[in-house]
Amino acid sequence: MSEKSRPKTIFFKAAGVLFFTTILLIAGSIGLSILFSYADGFGFYGGLNDHTPLSASQNISGDIYVSAHNGKMVRSAESAPVTDVMAGFEGLNETPGLVGSGDLNYYVQTFNWNFKGDSWSYTVYIPKESYDYFKTKSHTRNDYEQYALSDYDRDCVQQIAQTLTVQGQEHNYTREEIGLNVIAFVQSISYTSDLETTGFDEYPRYPVETLVDGSGDCEDTAILGAAILNEMGFGVVLLEFPHHMALGVRTEDPKTATISFGNSNYYYIETTTTDFKAGEIPPNVDISNVVVHPLIPVPKMTATLTYKPIGFDLDYIYYRVEADIKNNGPGKAENTSVHFFVEKYPPSDLKIWPPDFDIGVGNLSEDGTGYAKTTLRVPRTEEAKIVLAVHGDNFSPVTLKTEVLHDDVEV
Structure with a gap:
């Protein structure tokens, strides 16, 4: 101003x-467990990265x-x-x-x-x-x-x-x-x-x-x-x-x-x-x-989406999809989840090709980061986009989409 x-x-x-x-003490990083599961034959997991901000109880004495x-x-x-x-x-x-x-x-x-x-x-x-x-x-x-x-x-x-x-x-x-x-x-x-x-x-x-x-x-x-x-x-x-x-x-x-x-x-x-x-x-x-x-804390989330084709059959091309997310603060991002899905292009009644995966990452502290990955399949006869949506209880969703995917990709 x-x-x-x-x-x-x-x-x-x-x-x-x-x-x-x-008195300032040296604080160590906290290891956080990673969620791991499978669904419909498509492996995925997500969780908190090792980078986790320290709490006051860990670095004050x-x-x-x-x-x-x-x-x-x-x-x-x-x-x-x-x-x-x-x-x-x-x-x-x-x-x-x-x-x-x-x-x-x-x-x-x-x-x-x-x-x-x-x-x-x-x-x-x-x-x-x-x-x-x-x-x-x-x-x-x-x-x-x-x-x-x-x-x-x-x-x-x-x-x-x-x-x-x-x-x-x-x-x-x-x-x-x-x-x-x-x-x-x-x-x-x-x-x-x-x-x-x-x-x-x-x-x-x-x-x-x-x-x-x-x-x-x-x-x-x-x-x-x-x-x-x-x-x-x-x-x-x-x-x-x-x-x-x-x-x-x-x-x-x-x-x-x-x-x-x-x-x-x-x-x-x-x-x-x-x-x-x-x-x-x-x-x-x-x-x-x-x-x-x-004064209501509303964390600001950022995300990156990476994807690559890893295989195909007569009907589908399979993509390995990964997401890195970060809570830029302020405060904790609560019940953070990452939703992966394939969207038909151009959208028709929000057509989503199954399967889609909603992967829980948990609570992210301020400046905390998380990671999730899965495998998605795209019909070979359709044009589509891979979509990443990050959502939670106390922040605005973040959505990223790939370019239009075609059948002529190299695997």
């Missing part, structure tokens, strides 16, 4: 006000500590003594930049803001590999809520949400005030346009990118704020306007509502400036011209 790896573990330190540390505003240590786990967050870091300082600890390199960024007369300071340590991972992700999606829901910065978002919740409770903040403190934190991030920082007119950032860059435009701060508030359990939506984006936070009081969506009411939150209170709409924003983005 004009206003504007795989290491999954994110590390933070709350400087002055908030301190905590985490030790305590995470939070430094209370009054200096008392509040422990968020129940084992291991408090360790010095500075230990093991070379050239560590409080300025933004890249620091090293052994074989690991971290980006450091500190944010300062005020809320209800309290001064807050929050420093994040984010592994370079994590930042680099998100930089390689596609930034062309316009379903902006998906940037707020990636599994790969979930630890980061969870720790910010947990820390600001604990600290808000230490200050006797109400739940609403804890949420408003998150908004104050997000509003402290410097505003820079996408064109200025990336050279692109549009470049929505994932939360980790905004934190490391220490700046962003309206869509970046709205995405970050939505991710944190959503993790805290607030009902939030992204509000997209021409050349602008803001937050909507659910309210039970219709008198404070700015916009209604579905069966819920939301009040407007500006994330790029402190000039407007919660529920107050800037004069240049037309609330009637809004696109509402609820």
Whole structure:
């Protein structure tokens, strides 16, 4: 908008006000079983590839500590003594930049803001590999809520949400005030346009990118704020306007509502400036011209289809057909299946030549991949296409078709 790896573990330190540390462990890959079966004499199988993203429980160990505003240590786990967050870091300082600890390199960024007369300071340590991972992700999606829901910065978002919740409770903040403190934190991030920082007119950032860059435009701060508030359990939506984006936070009081969506009411939150209170709409924003983005993860699937003739008889040509699929996120693709079939060309009442196979691949984690293969037969006297359809419970189907197949293929 004009206003504007795989290491999954994110590390933070709350400087002055908030301190905590985490330890990165080496995590191994998980072997996943492959489904195998036969039907009508045609062998097929499908399953998850060995490449499976690690979960937080596999690559985090030790305590995470939070430094209370009054200096008392509040422990968020129940084992291991408090360790010095500075230990093991070379050239560590409080300025933004890249620091090293052994074989690991971290980006450091500190944010300062005020809320209800309290001064807050929050420093994040984010592994370079994590930042680099998100930089390689596609930034062309316009379903902006998906940037707020990636599994790969979930630890980061969870720790910010947990820390600001604990600290808000230490200050006797109400739940609403804890949420408003998150908004104050997000509003402290410097505003820079996408064109200025990336050279692109549009470049929505994932939360980790905004934190490391220490700046962003309206869509970046709205995405970050939505991710944190959503993790805290607030009902939030992204509000997209021409050349602008803001937050909507659910309210039970219709008198404070700015916009209604579905069966819920939301009040407007500006994330790029402190000039407007919660529920107050800037004069240049037309609330009637809004696109509402609820925070519902919808994985984006991609697939490739390969095929080759492997034999023939008097009636049919037989093809070995293979599919590689990938869940680009966010979140888990549930109950993923691959459907192979032969479609008559041109289609006539959606004529499908038997047999067809629906092969279950299972649940695919974000960035997880799957594979399936089978053998199909195409009538020699007919023109047809081989079709691959990937479907599941929580994503839009993906369909691929071959060129028209003829009887003159070489086997």
